[in-house]
Every structure is written in structure tokens, then in C-alpha cells.
Amino acid sequence: MTNESREEIESLLPLPPATFHILMTLAAGDRHGYAILQDVAARTGGRMKLGAGTLYRSIQRMRDQGLIEESRRRPARDQDDERRRYYRLTRFGAAVARAESQRLGELVELARERGFAPGTA
Amino acid sequence: MTRLYRLLLRALPGSFRREYGAELCEILELNLAGKRGLAQVGVWLGALGDLARTAARLHADALRQDAAWTRRSLARSPGFTAAAVLVMGLGIGANAAVFSVADRALLRPLPFPEPDRLVRLWEKLPEYSDMEASPANYRDWEDAAQSFQSMAGFHFRPYNVSVSAGAEPRRLTGSAVTADFFATLGVAPHRGRTLGPGDDVPEGPAVAVLDYGLWQELFGGAPLSTISGLRLDGVPYEVVGVMPPDFHFPSRQARLWTPRRFVEEEFEDRDDNYVDVVARLAPGVSADEARAELDVLARRLEAAHPVSNADTGITMRALRDVTPTRSRQIVLALAGAALVVLLIACSNLASLQLARAVARRRELAVRAALGADRGRLLRQLLTEGVAIAALGGALGAVVAALSAPVLDRLVPRTLPVPDAALVDPRVLGFTAAVTLLTGLAFSLAPALRSARADAAALQEGSRSGLGARGERFRGGLVSAQVAASVVLLVVAGLLIRALWKVQAVDPGFDTANVVAVQTPLAIDEWSETSRRAELYERILSRVRGLPGVEGAAYASYLPLDFGGGVLPVSVPGSDLPEDRELRASLRYVTPGYFDAMGIPLLLGRDVSGADTMETPLVAVVSESFAERYWPGQNPLGRPFDFAFDGRIVAGVVADVRVRGLERSSEPQVYLPYRQARDGWLNFYYPKELVVRTAGERAPLLSAVREIVRENAPGVPVAAARSLAEVVSEDTEPRRLQLRVLAAFAGLALVLAGLGLHGLLAFSVASRRSEIGLRMALGARGGEVLRLVVGRAARLTAVGASIGLLASWGAARAIEALLAGVPPADPASFAAALAVAAVTALSGSLLPSLEAVRVDPTEAIRGE
Numbered sequence A: 001m002t003n004e005s006r007e008e009i010e011s012l013l014p015l016p017p018a019t020f021h022i023l024m025t026l027a028a029g030d031r032h033g034y035a036i037l038q039d040v041a042a043r044t045g046g047r048m049k050l051g052a053g054t055l056y057r058s059i060q061r062m063r064d065q066g067l068i069e070e071s072r073r074r075p076a077r078d079q080d081d082e083r084r085r086y087y088r089l090t091r092f093g094a095a096v097a098r099a100e101s102q103r104l105g106e107l108v109e110l111a112r113e114r115g116f117a118p119g120t121a
Numbered sequence B: 001m002t003r004l005y006r007l008l009l010r011a012l013p014g015s016f017r018r019e020y021g022a023e024l025c026e027i028l029e030l031n032l033a034g035k036r037g038l039a040q041v042g043v044w045l046g047a048l049g050d051l052a053r054t055a056a057r058l059h060a061d062a063l064r065q066d067a068a069w070t071r072r073s074l075a076r077s078p079g080f081t082a083a084a085v086l087v088m089g090l091g092i093g094a095n096a097a098v099f100s101v102a103d104r105a106l107l108r109p110l111p112f113p114e115p116d117r118l119v120r121l122w123e124k125l126p127e128y129s130d131m132e133a134s135p136a137n138y139r140d141w142e143d144a145a146q147s148f149q150s151m152a153g154f155h156f157r158p159y160n161v162s163v164s165a166g167a168e169p170r171r172l173t174g175s176a177v178t179a180d181f182f183a184t185l186g187v188a189p190h191r192g193r194t195l196g197p198g199d200d201v202p203e204g205p206a207v208a209v210l211d212y213g214l215w216q217e218l219f220g221g222a223p224l225s226t227i228s229g230l231r232l233d234g235v236p237y238e239v240v241g242v243m244p245p246d247f248h249f250p251s252r253q254a255r256l257w258t259p260r261r262f263v264e265e266e267f268e269d270r271d272d273n274y275v276d277v278v279a280r281l282a283p284g285v286s287a288d289e290a291r292a293e294l295d296v297l298a299r300r301l302e303a304a305h306p307v308s309n310a311d312t313g314i315t316m317r318a319l320r321d322v323t324p325t326r327s328r329q330i331v332l333a334l335a336g337a338a339l340v341v342l343l344i345a346c347s348n349l350a351s352l353q354l355a356r357a358v359a360r361r362r363e364l365a366v367r368a369a370l371g372a373d374r375g376r377l378l379r380q381l382l383t384e385g386v387a388i389a390a391l392g393g394a395l396g397a398v399v400a401a402l403s404a405p406v407l408d409r410l411v412p413r414t415l416p417v418p419d420a421a422l423v424d425p426r427v428l429g430f431t432a433a434v435t436l437l438t439g440l441a442f443s444l445a446p447a448l449r450s451a452r453a454d455a456a457a458l459q460e461g462s463r464s465g466l467g468a469r470g471e472r473f474r475g476g477l478v479s480a481q482v483a484a485s486v487v488l489l490v491v492a493g494l495l496i497r498a499l500w501k502v503q504a505v506d507p508g509f510d511t512a513n514v515v516a517v518q519t520p521l522a523i524d525e526w527s528e529t530s531r532r533a534e535l536y537e538r539i540l541s542r543v544r545g546l547p548g549v550e551g552a553a554y555a556s557y558l559p560l561d562f563g564g565g566v567l568p569v570s571v572p573g574s575d576l577p578e579d580r581e582l583r584a585s586l587r588y589v590t591p592g593y594f595d596a597m598g599i600p601l602l603l604g605r606d607v608s609g610a611d612t613m614e615t616p617l618v619a620v621v622s623e624s625f626a627e628r629y630w631p632g633q634n635p636l637g638r639p640f641d642f643a644f645d646g647r648i649v650a651g652v653v654a655d656v657r658v659r660g661l662e663r664s665s666e667p668q669v670y671l672p673y674r675q676a677r678d679g680w681l682n683f684y685y686p687k688e689l690v691v692r693t694a695g696e697r698a699p700l701l702s703a704v705r706e707i708v709r710e711n712a713p714g715v716p717v718a719a720a721r722s723l724a725e726v727v728s729e730d731t732e733p734r735r736l737q738l739r740v741l742a743a744f745a746g747l748a749l750v751l752a753g754l755g756l757h758g759l760l761a762f763s764v765a766s767r768r769s770e771i772g773l774r775m776a777l778g779a780r781g782g783e784v785l786r787l788v789v790g791r792a793a794r795l796t797a798v799g800a801s802i803g804l805l806a807s808w809g810a811a812r813a814i815e816a817l818l819a820g821v822p823p824a825d826p827a828s829f830a831a832a833l834a835v836a837a838v839t840a841l842s843g844s845l846l847p848s849l850e851a852v853r854v855d856p857t858e859a860i861r862g863e
Helices: A003-012 A017-027 A033-043 A052-065 A091-113 B002-011 B014-032 B037-076 B078-107 B135-144 B181-185 B212-219 B287-304 B325-359 B361-369 B374-410 B425-451 B455-460 B468-503 B529-544 B593-597 B623-629 B697-711 B723-730 B732-766 B768-776 B781-813 B826-852 B856-862
Strands: A068-070 A086-089 B118-124 B148-162 B170-177 B207-210 B238-242 B256-259 B276-281 B313-318 B514-518 B549-555 B566-570 B583-589 B601-604 B618-622 B639-642 B645-653 B668-672 B688-693 B718-722
Touching: A003 A091, A017 A033, A017 A052, A017 A068, A017 A086, A017 A091, A033 A052, A033 B014, A052 A068, A052 B014, A052 B037, A086 A091, B002 B014, B002 B037, B014 B037, B014 B374, B037 B078, B037 B374, B078 B325, B078 B374, B078 B425, B078 B732, B118 B287, B135 B148, B135 B287, B148 B181, B148 B256, B181 B276, B207 B212, B212 B238, B287 B313, B325 B361, B325 B374, B325 B425, B325 B468, B325 B732, B361 B374, B374 B425, B374 B732, B468 B732, B468 B781, B468 B826, B514 B697, B514 B723, B529 B549, B529 B688, B529 B697, B549 B593, B593 B688, B618 B623, B623 B645, B645 B668, B688 B697, B697 B718, B718 B723, B723 B732, B732 B768, B732 B781, B732 B826, B768 B781, B768 B856, B781 B826
Parallel strands: B170 B256, B207 B238, B583 B668, B618 B645
Antiparallel strands: A068 A086, B118 B276, B118 B313, B148 B170, B148 B276, B207 B256, B514 B688, B514 B718, B549 B583, B549 B688, B566 B583, B566 B639, B601 B645, B618 B668, B639 B645
16 A cells, blocks of 8 residues: 555544444445445444435545445346445445554554453453 | 425535435335334434435535635635725725615614604794794694604703813703603613603702713713712702613704703793604504694694794604705715725626636636536635625725714714714624625626536637627626716716815805804803893903904804704885794894904994993894895884894894805894893803904913903803814815715726726737737737727727716716706716726726737747
């Protein structure tokens, strides 16, 4: 990874929670908008409920930032809806997700040292 | 149902809606699927909340981006930014300043509860529509009229005000008011109480209500219970109340209010008019109904008092409408001029933006190619326009705040509105609205043009000009600016001519080397005529002995300074009808007054100290008075009735302009200072000390102060004024209005010149190669010059022709301000044309030189 793109990655951190969750969802495969919402809600046990508007505002920004892009692959006809668009993680998006995870990991590590993390206190 | 949602999606920015709208709808459908009743409502509520939040955020995002873009784009061209902000600042500032005047003079509701129900009443005589009422008529109106909830009388009452005995008092204007005065206006006191029925009784307590400012000045805002020592004309008064800061009635000059108690004798003479009347219409009664009732009432009073009330009607006017017509016209004329300046500023900026748009064509085309849609670009350009306007608006607010105190003098002092505030929410609101509108106005057309720029501009790659349509549009804007400037120039020229004409009017007295000092005597203390006369004689003999003094005398009032004081005249055996409505102005004078004032004595003699109540009552009258009653005859020795007594003409003097240089005045009657009954006509006690002197004013004033202190301790000595200043005060509003208008005209002219310069410079720059080619083909400098100057001349000629036509209309609209100068005054029109032509020429000077200096080889190679 070149210095330039590292700087670019750093400038995006920390990620807003919605962005992070969308990245996590798309890491598991291409999704359309509604599926992302359901996935996020399910994964967080319903604690994180994204509104549709919030989702697409995030998607627009993430596309501008190059974190995700529209996927050209579409599912089989019978499962498809022509209004839907599918999104997928870019390579840059994956790098950003990794960097953010590392950042969060370091924070958790710090918290553990001080006796705050789960299982230690 | 989703159709409603789709409609609501319009709240989102267009590009976002087009991109994601369909998906948003699908998600709502999926969420609703299989849900019923309350659950469905929950989904809807969630979706709507989400939509509102998202729309707000997206618009904020866009605004942030546009603001950042604007900041960069303005920082890249600091020259343009500074010029644009300055132009807008002056344009908006001019409008804000004029609005603040217009608002207070014409628009703002008066600071009283339900101000629409407040009216003023006057006696209506054949020659005066607004004559104060006599106490008896006022009392009859108040008793009989049913249309009013309440009615009150009041009159101007000056006082010598001091806070402790012995100190030199200040002369302040107060108002003596009847019991219902404050109840009629409906204003509660700031502290203490107002005056009421308990104060309006014979021998009632000596109480006063103070203006907020006076309370602060005299007592530092101390609690009323701790205040004591107020003396009005030397008599102790108790301060029972203080009015709120914005209470000014009857005018901004009123500083305190005392009870007015009429005594029985005051009701005897219905020709003695001095009561101003204010009334509040009863709920549900219209102005027309009240007027109808007053007409009936006036006829009834006329029948009951056929001599004194002959032809006497009642005028009723809304309190808001008492602004004099001339003030109204001045304010409207200034508002029109300010608007013209703003329009010129706007069109100037539009033209500049258009020229910039060409320079930015590539940038915008690149952005469009990268996917920014047209709406987004438009929005960005408008944001830039509004940002320029906002900076200009901030500058304009400062300009307005700075000029407000000067322009405030255009708001008649007689209006019951507060003084101009440094920060006025109404003015700020107006400024903000104008700012937003102008920002949109000047950037909309250029933005629409620029946003249309498409990929073609990219391929073209040329730096060609605006194209024929754009050039024509800019040319049209320049012509419009020239036209508007010509209008302002013509109007300013006409007003200059009017001012000259007014200044050339002979006031009828000498203005050089005459100084007037005011020494007002307390009415009750000095009611004895002989005592007063002795004081005048003592003071005058001392003043006449001062070095440099050539003459000195006392008079009731100075001409121009006070225009009122008119009383009916009747002449036994006159052919004129029983002329109670033919009036003359009354002044008591000491001997030497005409000499000191430089008023020529034409016939007979001056008044004399030997004219007393024991000798025949005499008068010196003005030429027009003699001419009116005894045309072509010797007026000396003729008898007439005036000011409650029969008098004989002892002398005739030239006329003076009592009411003003621009108004016709009543003939004048001067009475000897000793021929006054004790306590009568106390309004006319001589108080103006007129001194003809070759010396300096300051030593004279301190000498007079010393003399007055020795002879009449407790009598205030007000600042000295030369008669030249008194005359100049009379034309002050005119000069101020002219200065403002001339400033506007100058501003307009400079802007128009800059506009022309900008257009020509731009067109020369974008046609360099064409010019170079022409020169290479043998065109000489003169021909190239003709090309540029010819264009300037054409645009100017078109603008000037339109401007001249419009000027004629504008001149007719302000005819009342022109003091008789014809609206089509050729000199003003010619001067305006000449000035506009010179400006146009100077505007085209630099671009012309630039064009002539084009080097053919270089220009062609540059392509």
C-alpha cells in the first residue's frame, strides 16, 4: 500500500457506525439496499436500525469516497426486482474496513489493559 | 399510499432522488408488506421521520459543499470579490438607510395600542384646514361627539426646567394635557402613574410626568419616591410618573407633561385657537361614520355661534397620516432613487458574473461532464451570488447604521415616533430580505446561462467571447444603467435648481451680522406687563452698550423660526366680508426691532416706549396688511380690531417671510411691548433678543448671560444663532435631501461608467485577434478607435434617450418638491446628458487605448 492511499484511508477514520456496518455487511457478499438494512438489524440484534434515507445517504457518500460500487452481477430472474441495485465492496473499501477494525482493536486492547474490557474486570 | 411517499421524496435534492428514489419506495413497500393497523402506522412514522432527517442532512451537505466552493472561487479572484461586495454594499446600504427613514416616517405602526383608532381633530376654516381648536369648541366636541371612546386636548407648553432653586434652568418643550390624554393614547407609564381626572381640577396639585430621557438626565433614573426639587418656571412640581422610552407624543420634542386646567374665561372666546385635539374612535366606529357625525356637530355649532363659528368645520385625520405631504414626497423620492441605485448595482454584477461565466466555462463543463447535474450547478452559482450579496448586505447594514443619524433629520420632528436606533430589527430584517433577493436577482440569469454550458464548451477549447446574444444582453444592461443614471442626474439637477431658487428668495430681513439669543420668561412669574417691560429696557440698555453692538431689540418670535401665532383681523367699514378668517401674525416688539433686523420702515413711525395702555393702542403693520385693507390709500391712522382690542396704524414696514421661504405668509402686525394687558397673550411675551453686531458671537453670548443673570436670575439663556443660520435651517431638509440624491446619482453614474468599461474591456480582450487581423489588413488606429468608441456611443445614446423620457416622468412625480422649477427644465436635462456623456467617454477610454495598442503579429500568433 502506497503512502498516498494510506493517507487517504487515515483521513476517513474513524468511520461513522452506519458506514462501518455497511462495509461489514458487504464484506459477506453483494447486497441490495433492503438486504443491507435487514442484515445490519439482524447482526446487531435490532439495536442498530438504519432508516432507508440514512442508508442511501451513506451509500451515496461511500460511493463518492470509493468505498463501494454498484455491482453488475445480478441474481437469477425470479429473485430479482428491476428497481434494485446491488452494491459491493471495493478494494479500497476493504482496506478502509481493515484499518478501522485495527483501530477499534487497538482501543479494545487499551481498554483491556486498564481493566475495562469484557471478561477482565 | 406509496404515491404520497413519492410526492414527499420531492423534499430531497433532485440528483439524490433520481438516483435512489425508486429504491426508497421499494423499501417502504417491503416494510409495509404484511403489516396491519398500528404496525403500519409505525412503519409510516418511521419512514417519514427518516425522510425528514435525510432531506435536512443532504441539503446541509450540499450547502457545505457550495459554501466551500464559493469560498475558493471568491478567494481566487479577490479583485472581483472586493468590487462586487462594495457595489452590493453601497446598493443595499442606500436602500436600508432610506428604508429606515421611510419606515419611521410612513410605515411603522405608531407605538400605541390599536393605533388605527387614534385620530387628530382640527377646526377647519376657509383658509386653514388644520387650525387648533378654541377651548370652547373643544369642550363642545368632547361633550357631544358619540363616535369617540375618549378625547383629549393638549397644547405646546414650554417650561424653564431646573432641579434646584438658583441653578440656571433649561428651556424644554412640554405639553399641557387634559385629563383623558394618557387614557386616550392607551400607554401605561414606565414608573409611577400618568395624569388622570384627579389632576384635572381647579387648584389641583402641581404634578408632572417626565419623558424617560429627561428622567435619566435630571435624576439619573432614581426611584420616584426619592426624587424632589423639580421646578417648572420656578414653581416646585412633584414628579408622579415616567413614560416608557419610546413614548413621544405629541412629538419627539415633548419632554414632560403637566395637567391643563381650563378656567371659565378661556371658554368665552371661540376665536382664540390653541388646543390640539387627539381622540380614540369608539370600538366598531369607522372613520367615515365619525366624520359624518363631526360634520353634523360642526353645523350645529355654527348655528349656535353664527359669528365665531361661521364656515367652521372639523377636520379629522388618522394619527399616522399627519406626516406633511412634502416629507412624504421626499421620502418616496429617496426610496425610488435608492431602488434605482440597487437595480444598477444588480445589473452591474449580473454583467460581471456573465463575463466571469465565460472564464469559468471550462471548469463548469468539466464538472457537468463528471456528473454534476444542471440543478446542482445552478444551485452552486446561486450560492455564490447570495454569498456576495450577504457580504454586501453586512457592509450595507454598516452603511445604513452610519447614515441613519444624518437621514433621521428627514423624519419630521412632529411625528410621535422614536428616534432612529443604531440597531433596528425592522431595518435589519429589510436588509436581509433585500440582500437575499438581490443575490438571487443578479446571479440567476448568468447562472442559468452558465449551467447550460455543456460538453461542447470542452471540445471547442477556444477562449472566444460571450457569443452575440450574451454581448447584446450585457450591452442592454449597460444601456439600462445609463438610463437609470440619467434619471437620477436629472432629478438631482432639478433639485439643485429648486434649492437655488429657494435660497434666492429674500426673507425680508437682513441675515448678515444679526444674532438672536433666546431668554424665555416664565409665564406666570412675568405676567405683569410693566415689570416685563422694565426688564427688557434694563437688558437692552446694557446690551446696546456692549462693544461692537449696533442695535438690539426684543420680539416675541423670529420669522421662519416660528410660523404660527396668527389671529383674526377685522376692519370697521371694510368692503371685505366679515373677515374672521382673514388673519395676520402677531408679534410684540420693543423699539429698534426693525432697525436691528434690517426691515425697512416705509411709512409712519416705529413702536415706542411711550406707547402704553394709557395711550391709544397702536400697531406697525406690514405692507401687505395695508395693501389688503386700504389699497392705494394712506393707511396711517386707520383703525382695526386685532388681538382683542381696537388699534390704530402708526407705521408700515416691509413684509417678511414668517412661515418659510417657500410658503406664503400672513401679513404681519407688530404691537408695542407695553401695550399688553397683564397676563394676556402670554404666548407672545417677547423672548428673542435680536442683536446687530459686528463682533464675535461667543463673547456676546457670555456678556448677555451675565446681564440676564444680574437682572433676572433664573431666566435661561439659550445658545445664540445668527439669522443666516435661521434662514439656513429653513432650507435644511431640502439641502439634505439634495445631498442624498446627489450621492445616489453619483454612485449610479460611477457604477454605469464601470459597467461600460467592463463590457468594452472584455469585448476588446475577446476580440484581440479580430482587431489584430484588421490592423494587419491595413486598418488604422483611428478606425479601430471608432469601433470601440462607436459601440460606447451607441449604448450610451440608447440609454440616455430612454433615461430622458423616464426623467420627465420622474420630474413630474416630484413636482411638489421643485419650488416652481418646471419639471422639463432644459438646463437640468442638458447638464444630465453632458455628465452622462463624459462618463461614458471616460468609461471607454482605457479599452479604446487597449484596442489601439494591439500588436497585429502578436494577436494573430496568440490564436
